[in-house]
Amino acid sequence: MENICRIAEDKTYKKYSATDENIYPFRLMPKVDGRRRVVLLGATGSVGSSTLEVIRKHGDKLQLVGIAGGSRESELNAVADEFGVSESVLFSRDGEPGLEYLATLPEADIVLVATTGTAALRAVLAALEAGKDVALANKETLVAGGHLVKAAEQKSAGRVFPVDSEHNAIFQCLEGNRTHGSIKRLLLTASGGAFRDKTLEELKNVTVDDALLHPNWSMGPKITVDCATMANKGLEMIEACRLFDVEPSQIDVVVHPQSIVHSMVEFCDNSIIAQMSKPSMTFAIQHILMYPERKEGIHESLDFSKMMNLEFRPPDEKLFPCLRLARQSLEAGGIYPLSFNAANEVAVDAFMHRGLPFLSIPAIIEEVLENVHYSLPDTVDELIDTESRIQADALKRLTF
Ligand code: NAD
Ligand code: MG
Numbered sequence: 275m276e277n278i279c280r281i282a283e284d285k286t287y288k289k290y291s292a293t294d295e296n297i298y299p300f301r302l303m304p305k306v307d308g309r310r311r312v313v314l315l316g317a318t319g320s321v322g323s324s325t326l327e328v329i330r331k332h333g334d335k336l337q338l339v340g341i342a343g344g345s346r347e348s349e350l351n352a353v354a355d356e357f358g359v360s361e362s363v364l365f366s367r368d369g370e371p372g373l374e375y376l377a378t379l380p381e382a383d384i385v386l387v388a389t390t391g392t393a394a395l396r397a398v399l400a401a402l403e404a405g406k407d408v409a410l411a412n413k414e415t416l417v418a419g420g421h422l423v424k425a426a427e428q429k430s431a432g433r434v435f436p437v438d439s440e441h442n443a444i445f446q447c448l449e450g451n452r453t454h455g456s457i458k459r460l461l462l463t464a465s466g467g468a469f470r471d472k473t474l475e476e477l478k479n480v481t482v483d484d485a486l487l488h489p490n491w492s493m494g495p496k497i498t499v500d501c502a503t504m505a506n507k508g509l510e511m512i513e514a515c516r517l518f519d520v521e522p523s524q525i526d527v528v529v530h531p532q533s534i535v536h537s538m539v540e541f542c543d544n545s546i547i548a549q550m551s552k553p554s555m556t557f558a559i560q561h562i563l564m565y566p567e568r569k570e571g572i573h574e575s576l577d578f579s580k581m582m583n584l585e586f587r588p589p590d591e592k593l594f595p596c597l598r599l600a601r602q603s604l605e606a607g608g609i610y611p612l613s614f615n616a617a618n619e620v621a622v623d624a625f626m627h628r629g630l631p632f633l634s635i636p637a638i639i640e641e642v643l644e645n646v647h648y649s650l651p652d653t654v655d656e657l658i659d660t661e662s663r664i665q666a667d668a669l670k671r672l673t674f
Contacts, residue, residue: 309337312563313361313376313406315397316388317353318343320494321411321437324555325386326353327572328563336563340376344389373397378404384563386437387412390496391619392661395419396654402426402434409562411437411555413513414619418612419657420516421650435562436517440510442558443536443549444518451539451547460514461538461546463530464589465490465553467501470531474593480632482625490533490553499622503635504589508600509618512611515604522604527597529587534576550576595636599643608650609660610643616661617642620668630674642668 312329316322322343329336340361343350353359361379363372377385377397385401386409387394395415401408403426410416416423416434427434436442440462448457468487469477485502486495493501500506511525528538533553540546551557556572576582591598596618603610621638624630630638642664651657 309333309335310563311337311339311381311383313340313379313382313385313401314338314388315342315373315376315385315394316344316390316412317341318346318349319388319390320492321388321555321559325388325559325563326357328556328560329357331572332560332564332569335567335569339381340379342373342376342389344393374400377401377406382406384409384435386559386563387415388437390414390494392418392615392658395422395658398423398434399426399654402430402432405431407432407435409435409437409559411559413438413509414615416516417509417512417615418661419654420512420611421652422654422657424516434517435565436513437555437558437562438510438513439553439555439558440537441514441517442561444514444539446549446561447537447539447547448518451541456541457518457520457524458540458542458544459524459526460518460520461540462507462510462514462525462527463533463535463537463586464504464507464527465501465533466529466531466589467504467506468498469502470529472593477593477633478631485625485632489531491555495626496619496622499626499635500618503596503618503622503632504594505596505600505618505622505635505639507589508596508603509615511600512604512614522601525604527589529589530585532582532584534582534584535586552576596639599636599639603643609646609648612650612657612661613643613646613648613664614639616664617668620665620672624672624674628672628674630672634672634674638668638671641671 314322314325329338338357338359341353341359342363361376363376373394374397378400384407387398388411391414398408398415399422436445444460468485485499488498488501497506507527514525515522534550535548538546538548552573554573589597600614603614617639621635625632625635648660651660
């Protein structure tokens with residue numbers, strides 16, 4: 275088994291190749307008074323603020339060294355002041371080098387990516403190239419550019435750690451349990467979003483405000499709408515395939531309205547391991563930023579002295595066609611996952627800001643997928659260009 279060791283000034287890395295028993299790297303935290311130094315992209319968002327909570331609580335183990343946000347400059351400045359961060363960047367697509375600059379800061383150990391869309395793709399690649407670890411909350415980057423990210427990771431001393439709660443749960447369930455061929459399937463749990471109990475008739479007239487009322491999680495607006503259409507779970511199926519190197523047929527979605535079980539792994543002996551906690555992103559963020567150490571969490575534990583029901587049921591793909599479309603895109607591979615993501619972004623934006631009916635979101639995605647005629651680009655420049663073309667195509671298909 276290939277075994278890469280690197281001793282840096284204040285840390286020891288030990289990394290194993292993803293082949294057999296030891297599929298996960300073993301890593302030691304910085305020694306003595308060393309702190310893990312974190313760059314946070316998307317510091318003013320929902321995952322960004324949960325990350326700041328974790329860093330605030332564990333200031334003896336974590337240090338914020340760089341932050342970026344897409345807007346809200348005064349908020350960003352307040353974060354820089356509070357954490358004594360000297361490197362902060364206010365970023366728009368034109369200013370993309372700013373994200374790459376931060377992601378490759380010599381003093382950074384790990385880059386937590388909590389931006390939306392594929393804005394941070396170049397920064398993720400640059401971080402890996404510079405040997406940094408990447409803690410990925412953002413899923414669109416892996417869905418659209420997974421092949422580029424995986425290739426960069428293979429050459430890097432750093433690696434990609436999952437912060438999306440389902441994937442973080444799977445990561446935890448697999449640790450110490452994965453041997454060649456041992457995984458039967460990954461079970462991604464889904465809250466079902468704001469409309470999980472609605473009928474098709476009722477879905478015709480739902481509003482943006484309705485879609486933004488998520489029953490369990492407080493998140494940014496785009497992902498909240500993605501939960502309502504279940505496109506989020508579709509993106510997460512693709513993300514899981516990329517992260518854990520499993521076949522599309524090995525991924526199932528289970529609706530679990532309480533959002534206590536964050537995902538499960540079924541092994542070939544039919545035994546299932548699940549990860550549970552209250553629904554807060556701070557668990558997954560802290561798990562990765564402190565990995566492999568465990569320290570006191572921000573939220574209290576589950577209270578088993580009180581009655582608690584955990585329900586599981588299959589998803590309704592007729593009511594939520596985005597799930598079917600994502601699965602088909604995953605199975606087709608190539609340009610399709612990127613196209614699914616690009617079309618979804620355009621459709622969700624049109625739903626939120628331009629009055630596109632809710633049920634037209636999957637319809638637009640399906641039309642784009644039926645007409646896409648590009649092949650999967652193998653450079654980041656081409657990929658960004660192709661993504662823009664697909665988005666332009668989706669925009670043309672908006673008729674309402
Ligand atoms: P959000 O909209 O609350 O925050 C996004 C952050 O990124 C903001 O700080 C914004 O200013 C910044 N940003 C957006 N575009 C940018 C750009 N071009 N350049 C620099 N900064 C930019 O979003 P969120 O809910 O925190 O989600 C962030 C990512 O994490 C998404 O990919 C989402 O799917 C994923 N995620 C979120 C949650 C959650 O609980 N919110 C859970 C799992 C995964
Ligand atoms: Mg998730």
